[in-house]
Amino acid sequence: MAAGSTGAMFKPGEWYKRLTKPSWTPPDWLFPVAWTVLYAAMVAAAYRMAKSGDPLAQPALAFWAAQIALNAVWSPVFFGARRVGAALVVLSGLWLAVAATVVLSFRVDLLSGFLLLPYLVWASYAGALNAWIWRNNPGAKDL
Template identity: 55%
Template structure:
């Protein structure tokens, strides 16, 4: 049963991650000013693959346990917000709105971690690296916003 549930949760993670292929960074992002501590491009797929495996494992473990409703609801919320950031930031080129989505994602990941922990400590612990990475992503998004004020204003302006 675990492997079936793991496959379902992993499919949800892969679906969220597929937005990266649909809305890749491209020249717009490459031309933005970024902080010196921006991770190299190769880090992102390695980290996200690891995180998606942890997320799927945590979801599958808790899905098999009683009293998992709140944890499963938060798990669904965080994966939905996870899939939203890339189209907002890279697709729409909305730096400030991307920060709003990332803030909501951070809150949902933290809430998911706590809810998972209450049902299964290991599952909650599997979300710690995810919360750390979303914190780094939030700091990066905020830095890009700060370093590119004209781009943030231009991308936020309504179309003529």
């Protein structure tokens, strides 16, 4: 809940609307819907791994904790500080943590791995979007 709350505290707003964005940018209404589904899947996967008793659950949950922390940091950096490049660095770390979580989760609990796959896809998409915005909005902080 705490990680998800940063997205509610640091909303896109007018600044985000002024940015040049690619044609494949999702509509604003999709973000809260997607994140609600993704957070529910993340929690279910973590719960299943924690209950599994598998020795690989500990490293999987460590990467899970790392990705949730990085997830919580991204919105304040991107929307709050308007540091698009720094947000891309955060998102790169997030992507690596999510990928590691997915790989390990498949080894711990097959369903957990499948529950986390959409998150990896979304993080990949978000990374491409963040990179595109960074590249095409050199003065983004001052918009």
